[in-house]
Amino acid sequence: MSSGGGMIQCPDHPYAPLIDDCRAGDQICSECGLVVGDRVVDVGSEWRTFSNEAGNADPSRVGATENTLLNGTNLTTMIGPSPSGGNVASFDDSGAAVYKNRQTMSSSDRTLINAFKEIGTMADRINLTRTIVDRANRLFKDVHDGKNLKGHSTDASASACLYIACRQEGVPRTFKEICAVSKIGKKEIGRCFKLILKALETSVDIITTSDFMPRFCCNLGLPINVQMAASHIGRKAVELDIVPGRSPISVAAAAIYMASHASEKKLTKKEIGDIAGVADVTIRQSYELMYPRAADLFPEDFKLILSQLPQR
């Protein structure tokens, strides 16, 4: 039925859009009404399942979608007692499961599946989007195939992949934020991070203060004008190179401190340090570097009273 190139089209109207008639399984040309495609298989799902329906087991007969890109063809059928307990035939009279051998479902992909589950759990804790999780899964798959990170635990590689995915998507998370949702320490994640970059021969953009400003300010509950002032301060401080050698996170925290003290809601260094993962002495050090040029750092339309700012 297809005429060259694999695309079904009407012979008289090659560029006319085709209308799907799902009841009959036809594809009909919209110009002349010719039935072009025949017996088109509907690839949608048969049933819709809702999360509040706990009673019946899922009536779908085809199972979950295949994670094709990441797992390879795995068309095995699992026989055994269902987790929801809907199928009473799988249990014998004494309540034990009849078919016990569920172990070897995917031996080579077991680490992959574990890692994907771990990445998903970690991402869920800090509310990361599906795109980041997918990217992290893909990175882990590439790393796992390359086998460069064999000596390191899969959790460490998974955490590092998640960190890289966040960076690549343009919404970097600090190492400390990733550590908070992972059981691996910062040092190990940093080590795996460098190894993965070398193994995959990619590089990531350098972090800037503006990557973290919206998130930190929202977590601290600062109004939008303070947030914009803090972003401006942070950006200016890096542009003027007042804070050489300081991590952008520390500069961002000091900028938030300065902006919040110039407005009504004055936050302590400790509160900012808790959110940003920066020690309060570090905020003090960066602040002391920025304080002499405070007038240059604030945006022009900001009503600044210099005496309001603390000296340290």
Added chain:
Amino acid sequence: MVTMRLRKPYTTASIWSSGKVTCTGATSEDEAKQAARRITRSVSKLGYPKLRLVNYRVVNVLGTCTMPFAIKITPFSAKHRDIASYEPELHPGVTYRLKEPKATLKIFSTGSITHLCVGNVQSAIEHIYSLVFEFRKERSPEDIRTMQATKRSRGFKRKCSSDFGFEADEECITIDDGEEEEAEDFDSDQSHD
């Protein structure tokens, strides 16, 4: 593995039962060789009369130097994205890996550079000088004043580490000495502007 420390030259040697010895901490190549010989002699006195120093080689040279200018490391790392790695969260310096004198250089925003290389230290530093020069940061008079206020004494730090081995014949055991690390400090003659 036995660790042996010498007082003069101040070095630490790790002696393995296979006969290989690693000697670190010397401040020049000559000192490292001298330390190697001393270790050989002290081991030979334990009852191995014909001990020989074999396969002496310098394995690593560790050095620090300071540029007469500060360095803007963020633009520097942006330009050399493929060779340099800068992660401010992990380490405050840029890690620059050179291929032809096989060296690892850590470049800091203050202008000080530490290097770890196998052979020619001088060529590595010359190579990095031209790269770093375009990202120099001119120091304002205020910066110079603060720097002189917190000036540390600049001494020469050399750390040599060397590899050498013992060769055990039936009667005699030879000790190989090698130098591993060597640190050197040199400041440019240029004055601050």
